Amino acid sequence: MIKASALYIVIIIALVIAMLCASLVAVAYYFRAESQQKHRYEQLSDNLSSGINMLLTARDSAFEKEKTFSLFSGGNDSLTLQRAAWGVYDICTVKAFMQKDTLYKSFTIASQIDSSKWATLYVPDQDLPLSVSGKTVITGDAFLPKAGIQQVYIANNAYQGDKRIVTGKKMLSSKKLPPLDTLRLKRLSLYFNIKGDKFPANDSITASFLGLTKIFDFGNQATTVKNESLKGNILLHADTTLVIDSTASLENILIFAPTIVVKSGFKGNCQLFATDSISVGARCQFAYPSALGIIRSSKEKTSFQPKISLDTGSTLAGQIFSYQSAAKGLQPLITIGKADTIRGFIYSQGTLELKEKVVVGGGVMTSRFLYRSSFSLYENYLINVRLDASGLSPYYLTSPITPIASKKKKILQWLEAN
Amino acid sequence: MAGSELKIGTKVPGSTIIEVVISMIIILVVFSIAMMIYSNVTRSSLSAQKVKASAILREKLNYAEHNATGADETMSVGDFQVEQQIDPYSDTASHLLKVHLTAWDNNHQKVAELQKIIIRP
Numbered sequence: 001m002i003k004a005s006a007l008y009i010v011i012i013i014a015l016v017i018a019m020l021c022a023s024l025v026a027v028a029y030y031f032r033a034e035s036q037q038k039h040r041y042e043q044l045s046d047n048l049s050s051g052i053n054m055l056l057t058a059r060d061s062a063f064e065k066e067k068t069f070s071l072f073s074g075g076n077d078s079l080t081l082q083r084a085a086w087g088v089y090d091i092c093t094v095k096a097f098m099q100k101d102t103l104y105k106s107f108t109i110a111s112q113i114d115s116s117k118w119a120t121l122y123v124p125d126q127d128l129p130l131s132v133s134g135k136t137v138i139t140g141d142a143f144l145p146k147a148g149i150q151q152v153y154i155a156n157n158a159y160q161g162d163k164r165i166v167t168g169k170k171m172l173s174s175k176k177l178p179p180l181d182t183l184r185l186k187r188l189s190l191y192f193n194i195k196g197d198k199f200p201a202n203d204s205i206t207a208s209f210l211g212l213t214k215i216f217d218f219g220n221q222a223t224t225v226k227n228e229s230l231k232g233n234i235l236l237h238a239d240t241t242l243v244i245d246s247t248a249s250l251e252n253i254l255i256f257a258p259t260i261v262v263k264s265g266f267k268g269n270c271q272l273f274a275t276d277s278i279s280v281g282a283r284c285q286f287a288y289p290s291a292l293g294i295i296r297s298s299k300e301k302t303s304f305q306p307k308i309s310l311d312t313g314s315t316l317a318g319q320i321f322s323y324q325s326a327a328k329g330l331q332p333l334i335t336i337g338k339a340d341t342i343r344g345f346i347y348s349q350g351t352l353e354l355k356e357k358v359v360v361g362g363g364v365m366t367s368r369f370l371y372r373s374s375f376s377l378y379e380n381y382l383i384n385v386r387l388d389a390s391g392l393s394p395y396y397l398t399s400p401i402t403p404i405a406s407k408k409k410k411i412l413q414w415l416e417a418n
Numbered sequence: 419m420a421g422s423e424l425k426i427g428t429k430v431p432g433s434t435i436i437e438v439v440i441s442m443i444i445i446l447v448v449f450s451i452a453m454m455i456y457s458n459v460t461r462s463s464l465s466a467q468k469v470k471a472s473a474i475l476r477e478k479l480n481y482a483e484h485n486a487t488g489a490d491e492t493m494s495v496g497d498f499q500v501e502q503q504i505d506p507y508s509d510t511a512s513h514l515l516k517v518h519l520t521a522w523d524n525n526h527q528k529v530a531e532l533q534k535i536i537i538r539p
């Protein structure tokens with residue numbers, strides 16, 4: 001039997017309706033908050049992209065100091081931009097903020113290759129022909145001396161490659177190598193005198209590119225970096241030899257020292273700069289974008305030859321370059337070891353020694369080549385090496401320091417984002 | 419009651435007229451409040467029209483990023499009039515363009531708006 005208690009039933013129905021209304025209001029509130037947040041996020045994302053576009057087209061000197069401004073002179077479009085040199089590349093940071101929300105991104109930018117300046121091989125005209133022998137392959141355009149390129153029989157090797165020798169356009173080179181960007185080189189050389197903090201006894205250090213660079217100084221004490229993981233906005237400096245052990249894990253960091261020794265088996269992604277020498281052991285792997293560079297200003301008085309050397313079976317993706325401001329004295333030497341693979345660009349202001357079975361997927365610019373046999377030295381000889389422009393990724397971006405860089409910049413690597 | 423015999427003298431439970439009137443008033447009040455809340459919620463929520471207009475503007479922006487000619491134009495897309503304004507961002511940055519897209523409905527009310535700095539294609 002149902003009791004005829006109308007008031008009780010009405011109160012229960014009213015409660016049910018009230019609960020439904022409350023849940024409806026709650027759902028609407030959260031939906032509105034979420035959709036507003038999504039709208040703000042989209043607006044921030046557009047502002048962030050606008051900032052990235054501004055950095056990609058800005059002059060090199062623009063945004064060196066962090067700049068905050070309103071993008072469209074409105075209230076909700078604040079943007080902070082910064083661009084700073086990071087070794088041979090540039091690192092940019094963009095922050096877009098609106099009310100309490102902030103979106104940020106940091107990334108590396110580099111230059112596209114200028115096709116009018118690009119060459120697989122550039123040897124300046126110093127009245128000396130370029131001689132090739134063995135299974136030498138040159139694929140791509142080449143700037144060659146007036147004396148030309150010729151096949152030779154040397155060290156029991158007859159030339160066995162393509163009859164054209166250079167599979168690509170042959171052009172006449174000028175008397176000098178196209179120069180590197182000296183302004184950027186000067187800036188880089190300042191880091192050799194930088195002072196920093198003492199290296200902490202941590203196993204792992206990570207520094208964000210949104211903050212200040214962590215500079216660690218080893219001073220005059222020869223040090224070996226081993227069993228360490230260093231990642232991000234970190235610069236290592238030493239006034240003497242710095243040894244990088246194969247157990248060290250380096251990612252995106254910079255190293256400045258007079259002499260750098262990388263032990264065999266090292267794997268990482270870093271930029272190494274030295275005034276005297278960089279010695280890389282066997283089977284090392286430098287991931288893109290890495291760089292090895294000798295920068296020798298006129299202040300350095302030592303009489304020995306600055307040198308970059310890679311031992312057998314190593315690979316590097318990025319750049320290798322040598323620069324000496326003084327024209328007199330021993331010019332730097334770059335030695336690429338047997339069966340090494342370089343994906344990128346080699347610029348040697350002095351001499352470049354390519355040992356047998358070296359593969360360069362990219363381009364080479366050098367004043368002269370050197371071939372060393374057991375008994376003698378040959379100048380401007382290429383034996384059993386492969387210089388192949390098609391081995392370079394179509395997405396490869398070069399450092400603005402190189403003469404093949406165009407003004408157009410692109411994003412090379414995303415570093416941090418939220 | 420159905421299925422049982424009603425005997426004279428027994429009490430049948432029932433609501434008084436006052437109870438019923440009060441119940442009806444409460445139900446009416448509760449329902450009217452509920453309807454008010456419902457209409458407010460549906461009116462204030464993001465309309466499908468706005469979402470659609472935003473999607474159209476985003477598509478136009480993507481197109482402008484790759485094919486911007488620098489010309490202003492007004493086009494009709496579905497129920498909306500889309501106004502596209504492309505200007506140089508500043509005198510110093512010649513490679514940059516400011517794209518301003520606005521969607522208007524049939525009553526010439528602004529439905530959605532987008533602004534972005536793009537690289538001149």
